[in-house]
Amino acid sequence: MNPSTALARVLVDELVRGGVRDAVVAPGSRSAPVALALAAAERDGRLRLHVRIDERTASFLAVGLARASGRPVPVLTTSGTATAHLHAAVLEADVSGVPLLALTADRPPELRATGANQTIEQPGLYGDAVRWAADVGVPEAGREAVQNRYWRSVVSRALLAATGALSGDPGPVQLNLPLRDPLLPDGEPALEGPWAGRDDGAPWTAGTPASLPAEPLAQGPRTLVVAGDGPPAVGRAWAAGAAAAGWPVVAEPSGGAWTDGAVRGGALLLGVADWVDAHRPERVVVVGRPTLSRPVSALLADPRVRVETVVTTPRWPDAGRSATLVTRAAPPSGPPADDGWAAAWRAAGARVGATVDAALEAETGLTAARLARDVVAALPAGALLVLGSSTPVRDVDRLAVPRGDLTVLANRGVAGIDGTVSTAVGAALAHGGPAVALMGDLTFLHDLQGLLTGDGEARPDLTVVVPDNDGGGIFAQLEPGRPAYARDYRRVFGTPHGRDLVGVARAMGWEAAAIGSADELPAALASGGPRVVVVRTDQRAEADLAGSLREAAGRALA
Structure with missing residues (x-):
């Protein structure tokens, strides 16, 4: 044809x-x-x-x-x-x-x-x-x-x-x-084979008429909730509803569903193919916009899984073109129907988390990966955490223990690095309590002028934590970082800036210091802001660590 x-x-x-x-x-x-x-x-x-x-x-x-x-x-x-x-x-x-x-x-x-x-x-x-x-x-x-x-x-x-x-x-x-x-x-x-549609003549994606009230989703088959970026109140409601229904939740940090009950390290867990094959959900309910994880995208594209997407904004919510249903459904309300399958997901997340903790603590020095985990753990209840795009938000997603007592924000609408410092300053001023922003060095430099505050302007209680790998370190973890592309990697992707970020921050009027160990982090965060804390890391070492953490997750679930 x-x-x-x-x-x-x-x-x-x-x-x-x-x-x-x-x-x-x-x-x-x-x-x-x-x-x-x-x-x-x-x-x-x-x-x-x-x-x-x-x-x-x-x-x-x-x-x-x-x-x-x-x-x-x-x-x-x-x-x-x-x-x-x-x-x-x-x-x-x-x-x-x-x-x-x-x-x-x-x-x-x-x-x-x-x-x-x-x-x-x-x-x-x-x-x-x-x-x-x-x-x-x-x-x-x-x-x-x-x-x-x-x-x-x-x-x-x-x-x-x-x-x-x-x-x-x-x-x-x-x-x-x-x-x-x-x-x-x-x-x-x-129209068969690769050209086939849904079974029984059903449309590829159906919708619930807007004229009908939003009804809770039925208990149905083994169901996993994937919660992406979206309105925090909606995410929290779905986290509670999923807990009542006994459904495991894999949540991104900035969507409101990243609470104590979410599966830890869901992106790492979903990357272990053998485990997922043995525990595959029959239905995935997507709330918000998943934007971080390739394993999550692969699950949503799996033809063996029924995908139902919950509308949380007027925007179309099916980036993977896989949704069978797009609906304004309300969160489920028990009773839970747990045959051990959902408990296996939560237990697997705990095993992956314990393995990740051991691997991070075995590293010498303070890596960007451990920094992401430890920043989340060190924040007091009620604190604000703003995450930069690129590696930091992914490290928090994969490695940190989910916390429902934090407000976590990230510019995941189009996931750019621009304006992150200014976003964090504005959020901190509105929050009114302790606030921390975790962002990469290029993200920090991209919006350096966001540190400037004029005479008479309010100054935020904000600590900006910057893992500094001297450039675009995320590319070392992606295809451009493969040895085949090493000749042009440093100039085109690694893009070293060669700047002392502590000196840069001080020149902009902020207190600033570099730390090199995990023991120094709690005091640095407790000092309050406006302050910049720099942790120097290595692009290649971080890429190797990311690979070893994926392997460790596989061993934990073998």
Whole structure:
């Protein structure tokens, strides 16, 4: 099956699974794959097809079908001015709340802005009139399973947005479909194997209508809660609900669910494949946005696991394109149904934690990894902890003992390192009590001016702790740190700054000192702020330690 045909067949299949019963086509060449897939679906009795020679007429016909039926109705056009003729109907659907789907076939990106025939800038063509818009991307050969999951997820999201299932605000949606030749099908293969959808004709991602009250999730099968970054109050509520239901929780530090009952070192535990295979959850409930751990992402992509995602903000919450259900569900409420499986997760976290503790304490000197664990442990109850992106937040996630009596914040929205010092200062001023920020050296230097406070400005009770590995140490733990890339590593990724951060901090008017042992840390944190505490570390040694901790976790769970 050529890529354009594959996209068309999968798209139409998922539209039908999502409740589409009528579709409208205005003829064209670039839209041919989708038009033929719609015609095939009509022959199979899966939908009713309507064809009109004029795009404006076609689009208002779709508005009428959608308005009367209450179901989403797609209208398909070819590229160029054909797409502009949908605009009036899109505007009507916007104001009237009609679930119209504008399927706009397009030239591939290499033809845009080149003078190519019948080519305009179609992405974003309808502006704010649509509830959601996606430039779907050109289908490619050799990526069948990934693209199938992506396309089906996009269609599901488009239908949920058009019907207002999550927002309560139905209206039009645009899916822009750039297609390359060949545009005509090469046979009629079945949608099986890598092109298969959910069992029993179910949509890839279903949603709970916004008009229904948020009901607690059912006890159901063996369930693991994965709590990412999100509103702290929501995270705390889900941590409590999961505890009542007997569900283990793997939580990121900044989401509110990182409480005493969370599985310690969940990211390390999930990296032990044999243990996970033996204790795999049947269902994973995702709360917030998981942003830190590749093992968590791998679990969510596992086709053997049912993923249900809880909406905590108006943003779409399914980055992995794996959710079977996206819902506004409330936290569960007991009684717990624990057959020992959930207890095994908590016990495994404790074993991993004990092994990590032993490995960290066997190290000579104060490593960044131990620093992350010990900073969390040393803070008084009620303290604020602000975590920089890159390595520190991941070290805390993997190595520290979860604490529900701290307020933990991190800029995980887009996970940049910029503005972290200023964020920490602002949070500390609002918090009003002891506050600590843990951030890498490049994060610290990136927002150095955040240390400046003018005359008459309030100064925060903030201690900024900086593991200084003289550059971008996280890259030593990722693919760029492999020996094959050693020639250019230091200059392009390691990026040594060569600065004395204690002197830099003092020049900005803050008290500052360097420490070299774990014994010095409690006193440094207890001294109060504004203060900078620097711990000098080594990029390669930290990367080696990260690897040895993963191996130790595997041994602990063998």
